Amino acid sequence: MDKCKVDVAIIGAGTAGMGAYRAARAHTENVVMIEGGPFGTTCARVGCMPSKLLIAAAEAAHDMKHAELFGVYPGDVRIDGKAVMERVRRERDRFVGFVLEAVESFPEKHRLKGHARFLDAHRLQVAENCEVEAGRIIIATGSRPNIPQMLKAAGDRLIVNDDVFSFDDLPDSVAVFGPGVIGLELGQALSRLGVRVRMFGASGGLGAIRDEKIRDYALQVFNEEFPLDPAASVSSVERTEEGVAVTFEDGDRGTVTETFEYLLAATGRRPNVDDLDLQNSDLELDDRGLPLFDRYTLQCGSSHIFMTGDANNDLPLLHEAADEGRIAGENAGRYPEVRAGSRRAPLAIVFTDPQIAVVGMNIQQAHDHCGGCFEVGEVSFEGQGRSRVLGKNKGLLRVYGERGSGLFLGAEMFGPAAEHLAHLLAWSVQNRMTVPDMLGMPYYHPVIEEGLRSALRDLNRRLLMGPESVERCLDCGPGA
Known part of the structure; x- marks a missing residue:
């Protein structure tokens, strides 16, 4: 040896x-x-x-x-x-x-x-x-990938994300289990490429979202493209001659069985x-x-x-x-000298459309950090100027700030250009900026970032930290 x-x-x-x-x-x-x-x-x-x-x-x-x-x-x-x-x-x-x-x-x-x-x-x-x-x-x-025992009944039609990228052609239909990052990204992409997709969750969660208002909004939007139940009641999974039969409860329809070519397990790692x-x-x-x-x-x-x-x-x-x-x-x-390393501000992005982003503290962490002594500002992108120009005007951004200090704590977002807005917000968290500091930064016109400014203005008012430093852009309407 x-x-x-x-x-x-x-x-x-x-x-x-x-x-x-x-x-x-x-x-x-x-x-x-x-x-x-x-x-x-x-x-x-x-x-x-x-x-x-x-x-x-x-x-x-x-x-x-x-x-x-x-x-x-x-x-x-x-x-x-x-x-x-x-x-x-x-x-x-x-x-x-x-x-x-x-x-x-x-x-x-x-x-x-x-x-x-x-x-x-x-x-x-x-x-x-x-x-x-x-x-x-x-x-x-x-x-x-972590695969629950129930899903293994799909047999040779059970796939994970690794398998998707080895396909020679797109499948006809896929049942996606797990509306987390992997499930949402692959499920929506397959749906938009003509694959029949139905998505099942267990805990009620959606991506990395913890803010219930954003979660409910995102769930409604996703369901406009493909059926997604984040707290599905699935009674059985069975490999059949036709593919994978999934039996579940579906609202007014009651107990339903649908058959899919594959079952994609996106149930964590x-x-x-x-x-x-x-x-x-x-x-x-x-x-x-x-x-x-x-x-x-x-x-x-x-x-x-x-x-x-x-x-x-x-x-x-x-x-x-x-x-x-x-x-x-x-x-x-x-070693044996060991030093604490510098960790960056938390930043997570889901590349769906609209995109999902969580930066710094989520709403639960902000509550725990401040003992409830924090405020929330928000903006809808439905009326935001540049978003409407692009036809990408679905989304909601919620930003969190600490009362008294005005410290910016974090944000959760479902909306256009979230991957870019999230970086601006992460830099703000890492530099421990206050909400007035962030409002003092330059914002070009017309850009989606003006929606972020609107959310910060809303938060600043709620923090009771004095008059806003910049007046609303009246020319472009709400959320400009």
Whole structure:
């Protein structure tokens, strides 16, 4: 059996693992990165990038179908499913190629292929023929889809997001379980590309939204495109000769059975830690079998082991994984000196249409933080000037501020250009700006950002912090 001794061993070569590798290498060259699956990161292979490629095709089809709003009549819109999926796979492979180039630029002696498991707190068994002894270990093993037992009855017609991007053609129909980020993005995209979609939820939640007013608004809008029940009562799932039969309660229709070609399980993800033999690591585990860790240092207890990215199940987002990888890598590299790393303002975006964004504190967190001593400002985009010009005037933005200090706490949004507005708001949160500070920033005309200004003006009035610094633009009407 081959044996090696290193200063830092990193289990996993995804976004977090690669970030950890680069940071650790600044402190030592005696590093190894272990990967049991294909190189290429979840984001590039089956996550962020291929999903956005599918969404881009869906938006193009949707815009063409609704061009008559502007007096433009493009004729019948024909969707070539094979061509759609061919572009998704081609461009996806291009993004994966960039990641592979980065990995291949690392010294060969720093790359080790094979599944890793703990033999003890410092030793890892890799595949069947290699043992690694490490002074420090970083767990960056990522996550995988979590599939409830009931859905497994769909058999060979059960798919997850990974499978969607391997399709040669678009399916005829899909039952989507889970109206979270993945379910909403893929479900709406497939629907706009001509696939019959019905979406089922269990808890009543919708994306990352916690503000009930925004949730109800978004639910109404989504249901205009495809049926979505966030608290569905599903009694059975069955694989039949025709596909997957789903039996559920449907309001006035009572008990209904509909058959779909596939069932897409978008029911959350689970950390890839259950086959690491963590019981041999001497780490303290929680009731889910996950090591306890400090989210600012990524250190597990006071040990030499660090946990980062989707594996720790804290904030499963690419930019958070990159930050966590850097923090864990720096701390593993300089261990036993461990420092708290800088975490950025919370920022989450769902690329539906309209888009969903949550920035800083959500409404529940704002309430808990202030003991209820906060205010809410809002704007509807239905009458907002630029949004109406673009025909993208569905949406609602709610912003939260602290009474007394006027500190901007966060926002939740369902509306146009949320991915861009969310960045402005995240920068404001991170810089601890007050609502008057934000109103003092420049706003061009006519832009969707003027809707943000209207929401902030509403919040400023409610905070009772004195007269508004800028008068409403009377020329453009409400929400200008």
